[in-house]
Amino acid sequence: MPSMMCTCCAAPVVVGMRKSQSSIGAAIAYWMSNTALNPAVLVFMAFVLPLKFVVIRVLLGLVLVFGVSHLLNRLAPEKSVEMEKILPPPREQRLPQTPFIHRWWKQLKGLTLAIVPAYIITVFILGEFGFGCFPRLTRTGVTTP
Structure with a gap:
């Protein structure tokens, strides 16, 4: 299927x-x-x-x-x-005893600390070297055919 x-x-x-x-x-x-x-x-x-x-x-x-x-x-x-x-084990055995908002905040911090630096580095690299990867781009902008 x-x-x-x-x-x-x-x-x-x-x-x-x-x-x-x-x-x-x-x-x-x-x-x-x-x-x-x-x-x-x-x-x-x-x-x-x-x-x-x-x-x-x-x-x-x-x-x-x-x-x-x-x-x-x-x-x-x-x-x-x-x-x-x-x-799976019963629900009460699986859930941590900390409040939901604390678990959510901890996950958000971890994701932010992992994603934001990678995003900044990627934007920087594409800004500096993107014109080599994309021939129609120059340092000043898009060229016309």
Whole structure:
């Protein structure tokens, strides 16, 4: 069942499938079909690349999804997973005892201290050296053709 997700977005679904005791073949088939047979990517490829590339991707995607998942289903031993290992602990055991606003502020500070310097450095580098990466730009602005 290909849907319009990338691999990183489909990974949590695959983890949930495995926690729900689906077979390894079904989980891998879902994960790989989202990447190889993503309808949005196939349509985009049809617009920008020759049609043979789209056909090759679809054919290899079908081999990957059905062939590899079937092979993994045959090779992987099925282990029964105990439900205690799957189920999360009760809610009162998971939540820290600090108030929500303190946890939120701590996360905001950490993200700000990580993102803002990286943003400033990126803007500085693109401002200084961007004209080399983008030929239509000069130090004074955009050139006209």
